[in-house]
Amino acid sequence: MTIAATATIAPKRRRRLDLNASLVVGLVLTLGFLAVAVVSFVWLPSNPNIPVIKNRMLPPFLPDHWLGTDGLGRDIIAQLMVGARTSILVGAGGASIALFLGTITGLVAAAYGKLADETISRGADIMLSIPGMVTALVLAATMGSGALTTILALSAFFTPSFTRVIRAAAMSVLQEDFITSARLYGRGKLFILARHVIPNIGGVMIVQFTLYFAAGILTEAGLSYLGVGVTRPSISWGMMLNEAQQTVGISSPLAIWPGLAIVFVVLGLNLLGDGLRDVLDPKLKQRRA
Amino acid sequence: MTPPLSPGAPAIEVKDLVVTNGDVTAVRGVSFSIPAGGRMGLVGESGSGKSMTALALMGLLPMGWHTHGEVLHDGADLAKLSDKALSSRRGRTLSMVFQDPLSSLNPVRRVGDQISWVIRHHTGADRKTAEAQTLELLRSMNLPRPENLVRAYPHEISGGQRQRIMIAMALACYPQLIIADEPTTALDVTVQKQVLRLLNSAVAERNSALLMITHDLPIIAAMCDTVAVMYAGRIVEMGPVQEVFRHPRHHYTRGLLDSQPTMDNIALDGSSRLVSIPGMVPPLHDLPSGCAFNLRCPAATDKCRTDMPELGGETSLKSACWHPIARADEVAAQ
Amino acid sequence: MNVTPFPGEVRPLLEVRQLNQEYFLRRQKLFEPRPILKVLQNIDFAVRRGEAVGVVGESGSGKTTLTRMLTGVEKPHDGQVLYDGTDVWSGTDAERKTFRRSVQVVLQNPRSSLDPRMRVGTSLLEPLRSLKIEGDHAARVHEVLDQVGLSKSALQRFPHEFSGGQLQRIAIARALMPGPKVLIADEPVSALDVSIQAQVLNLLKDLVRDLGLGLVFIAHDLSVVAYTTSKVYVMSSGKIVEVGRPLDLFRAPKADATQNLVAAILSVENGLSGEAFA
Numbered sequence: 013m014t015i016a017a018t019a020t021i022a023p024k025r026r027r028r029l030d031l032n033a034s035l036v037v038g039l040v041l042t043l044g045f046l047a048v049a050v051v052s053f054v055w056l057p058s059n060p061n062i063p064v065i066k067n068r069m070l071p072p073f074l075p076d077h078w079l080g081t082d083g084l085g086r087d088i089i090a091q092l093m094v095g096a097r098t099s100i101l102v103g104a105g106g107a108s109i110a111l112f113l114g115t116i117t118g119l120v121a122a123a124y125g126k127l128a129d130e131t132i133s134r135g136a137d138i139m140l141s142i143p144g145m146v147t148a149l150v151l152a153a154t155m156g157s158g159a160l161t162t163i164l165a166l167s168a169f170f171t172p173s174f175t176r177v178i179r180a181a182a183m184s185v186l187q188e189d190f191i192t193s194a195r196l197y198g199r200g201k202l203f204i205l206a207r208h209v210i211p212n213i214g215g216v217m218i219v220q221f222t223l224y225f226a227a228g229i230l231t232e233a234g235l236s237y238l239g240v241g242v243t244r245p246s247i248s249w250g251m252m253l254n255e256a257q258q259t260v261g262i263s264s265p266l267a268i269w270p271g272l273a274i275v276f277v278v279l280g281l282n283l284l285g286d287g288l289r290d291v292l293d294p295k296l297k298q299r300r301a
Numbered sequence: 302m303t304p305p306l307s308p309g310a311p312a313i314e315v316k317d318l319v320v321t322n323g324d325v326t327a328v329r330g331v332s333f334s335i336p337a338g339g340r341m342g343l344v345g346e347s348g349s350g351k352s353m354t355a356l357a358l359m360g361l362l363p364m365g366w367h368t369h370g371e372v373l374h375d376g377a378d379l380a381k382l383s384d385k386a387l388s389s390r391r392g393r394t395l396s397m398v399f400q401d402p403l404s405s406l407n408p409v410r411r412v413g414d415q416i417s418w419v420i421r422h423h424t425g426a427d428r429k430t431a432e433a434q435t436l437e438l439l440r441s442m443n444l445p446r447p448e449n450l451v452r453a454y455p456h457e458i459s460g461g462q463r464q465r466i467m468i469a470m471a472l473a474c475y476p477q478l479i480i481a482d483e484p485t486t487a488l489d490v491t492v493q494k495q496v497l498r499l500l501n502s503a504v505a506e507r508n509s510a511l512l513m514i515t516h517d518l519p520i521i522a523a524m525c526d527t528v529a530v531m532y533a534g535r536i537v538e539m540g541p542v543q544e545v546f547r548h549p550r551h552h553y554t555r556g557l558l559d560s561q562p563t564m565d566n567i568a569l570d571g572s573s574r575l576v577s578i579p580g581m582v583p584p585l586h587d588l589p590s591g592c593a594f595n596l597r598c599p600a601a602t603d604k605c606r607t608d609m610p611e612l613g614g615e616t617s618l619k620s621a622c623w624h625p626i627a628r629a630d631e632v633a634a635q
Numbered sequence: 636m637n638v639t640p641f642p643g644e645v646r647p648l649l650e651v652r653q654l655n656q657e658y659f660l661r662r663q664k665l666f667e668p669r670p671i672l673k674v675l676q677n678i679d680f681a682v683r684r685g686e687a688v689g690v691v692g693e694s695g696s697g698k699t700t701l702t703r704m705l706t707g708v709e710k711p712h713d714g715q716v717l718y719d720g721t722d723v724w725s726g727t728d729a730e731r732k733t734f735r736r737s738v739q740v741v742l743q744n745p746r747s748s749l750d751p752r753m754r755v756g757t758s759l760l761e762p763l764r765s766l767k768i769e770g771d772h773a774a775r776v777h778e779v780l781d782q783v784g785l786s787k788s789a790l791q792r793f794p795h796e797f798s799g800g801q802l803q804r805i806a807i808a809r810a811l812m813p814g815p816k817v818l819i820a821d822e823p824v825s826a827l828d829v830s831i832q833a834q835v836l837n838l839l840k841d842l843v844r845d846l847g848l849g850l851v852f853i854a855h856d857l858s859v860v861a862y863t864t865s866k867v868y869v870m871s872s873g874k875i876v877e878v879g880r881p882l883d884l885f886r887a888p889k890a891d892a893t894q895n896l897v898a899a900i901l902s903v904e905n906g907l908s909g910e911a912f913a
Contacts, residue, residue, distance in 0.1 A: 522906025562862035577833035
């Protein structure tokens with residue numbers, strides 16, 4: 013429409029950061045979460061793994077244990093902090109591998125002909141039809157439970173959807189005239205993908221990454237809750253939920269803290285993803301005047 | 302189908318329309334009136350505010366944009382109506398044809414259904430009657446084999462046919478006013494004329510008024526009685542089409558007319574040269590002071606850079622210029 | 636624009652002889668051979684130095700396919716594409732290299748022609764880098780900016796900061812960077828506002844005159860082509876149905892397709908006199 017047209021006729025370069033609520037809140041929550049995990053390497057209120065029986069089941073708001081202690085007297089906050097590390101490791105790890113593999117397969121499917129496209133797309137369809145949890149359980153059974161197994165399981169079921177998203181975004185960019193021009197100037201496919209396609213789908217990649225990071229954290233929590241995720245001395249919020257089961261009748265707050273932690277972090281990452289999408293996309297949409 | 306206009310009432314009357322979103326003002330005080338059955342053209346390029354004007358009249362502005370001023374139509378001020386009240390008029394007394402029929406028609410519904418829906422929604426007719434009327438409508442649009450066409454999806458038919466269907470939908474309820482926003486720009490040049498010819502006769506048959514919005518001057522010359530030329534959100538010249546196009550007073554209108562390549566001004570040896578207006582349309586958020594056209598006008602003086610001219614003139618042709626182009630007979634008389 | 640070629644340069648710069656192209660369509664019935672769509676049939680076409688030639692036709696007439704053949708993007712089923720006398724598809728590597736540099740394209744949609752993530756300066760340098768052209772790249776960029784009338788401040792900016800008309804100028808500048816002898820313009824002004832169209836058309840005419848470029852101007856609007864070129868090929872359904880000078884075609888069109896194109900012309904004059912829909 014007219015306004016989009018006039019908004020692009022800007023003789024001066026104005027950089028206006030479109031801050032929206034989603035982005036700000038998401039950023040705050042995500043950065044907070046990352047900060048907590050980083051801090052956990054240099055300081056913890058007390059040891060999260062050593063049982064201190066005399067302190068078991070302390071209620072929250074005490075000077076030494078602000079959120080109380082669990083069934084074996086271990087500080088909740090310390091456990092949450094160490095648990096944050098696991099969430100990042102597994103969530104980001106899974107999402108990163110999926111991003112890497114998904115981008116490669118998606119780009120190949122978009123740019124290297126029908127056969128490649130059909131093969132990769134059908135492969136992705138097949139992988140997507142296998143429930144993620146099943147993959148995770150099978151992997152845990154064969155390779156043993158732990159962070160690595162969880163990361164592999166997450167990669168396995170995030171990669172195909174990443175492939176789809178990247179393929180669609182790349183195909184849309186490849187339709188544009190500047191790609192034709194690049195080919196006319198003799199640029200090879202690899203150059204075009206690296207120098208022209210990836211920068212133009214970068215926004216999509218970042219947004220998807222944050223969303224899969226969030227999904228990874230949730231899934232990891234679920235797996236650890238089921239007992240196939242990480243085990244002590246590593247700590248995971250899902251594991252904390254599992255342990256809290258044993259004390260549900262006696263003192264319910266134990267399940268709330270890891271639950272809340274998961275909610276806030278996943279919410280933060282999702283909001284960040286949504287906010288980023290709104291900021292990054294309009295600049296690309298504006299050109300359609 | 303719609304109650305007839307009270308005699309003498311214009312199909313639409315716009316008074317001091319302003320369309321803004323707080324930061325940018327796209328339409329800066331536009332006034333015009335179209336009599337019942339009349340034809341007005343709105344000429345402008347990108348950034349003139351012409352599309353925003355059309356959307357404002359229909360109540361279809363994007364989020365964040367609002368209007369000031371009055372839009373009098375069908376006995377009400379559209380600018381003050383609730384969306385529900387506006388909704389009952391859209392498609393019935395006031396309708397619009399958009400530029401790209403592929404994105405204006407619902408891609409997942411058959412075209413026949415889309416037209417009969419409009420008829421049923423506004424007239425309460427039952428399905429069978431609406432379907433019969435749809436077929437009749439398609440026949441009157443010279444569309445071949447309407448019985449097959451109604452079952453087609455938008456992507457299965459050609460651009461020209463799609464646009465004719467859009468026109469059919471817009472005219473289905475015999476509106477008092479139909480607004481056409483660049484209706485043929487996306488079409489092939491040979492199809493353009495057919496569609497325009499059809500629009501011309503269909504509008505005449507129904508005695509609807511027409512507001513034709515386009516940057517293509519020949520279309521307005523062929524179809525409209527009056528024309529308003531918009532630049533940077535304001536009307537800079539307005540009057541009967543014969544007057545404005547033969548004896549324009551505003552330099553922008555003159556420039557537009559001179560920019561058109563026609564077979565008459567093409568010399569055999571290729572030495573002809575289109576006189577192009579230098580520079581570009583200023584962005585609406587960064588307009589020059591005074592007359593918005595002063596940066597590109599061959600006749601601009603200091604006054605043009607400080608004072609904004611208003612529409613004025615003693616004849617039926619009004620223009621907003623401090624140094625309007627003199628008519629040949631005026632010059633001769635001096 | 637000269638209708639007569641430069642003395643001593645009768646040989647066309649870019650030429651196609653008996654060009655044919657066909658595509659296979661999807662099989663309708665299992666055991667029948669796949670139907671063939673003849674997109675181009677026996678096309679003969681040529682453009683010389685300093686000559687501006689138009690190609691008009693409706694969509695589906697084969698104009699776009701012809702463009703792809705002329706730029707060497709698509710190989711014809713039959714027939715030859717010749718640059719400076721040598722066949723583009725069977726020439727040596729050096730000859731292909733010359734061809735790549737000498738024939739450039741400007742496309743219809745200015746907003747799609749440039750990578751939105753690249754600064755204009757980088758986009759302009761791309762052809763020089765990719766075609767490995769020697770010389771002072773920076774100087775060449777400044778030279779071309781002058782030729783198309785753009786200021787140096789454009790180099791640092793991104794495409795979304797420009798209007799359609801300016802982007803089209805940038806696209807023309809980029810096409811001029813390798814110093815081509817032939818410029819193919821595929822509907823270069825269809826997406827632009829009327830007053831900007833005139834600026835771009837004038838620019839193209841000037842380039843033909845000042846640089847001696849051969850211009851191939853493809854469009855569906857006969858008046859625009861008539862203004863810019865001295866010889867027009869009319870295409871319909873993959874064939875060339877008529878060739879002639881624009882005014883001759885307008886006054887005495889012979890082929891049906893030409894008559895349709897002429898009849899489709901709307902001008903302010905015939906609109907005002909009420910003859911538009913006659």
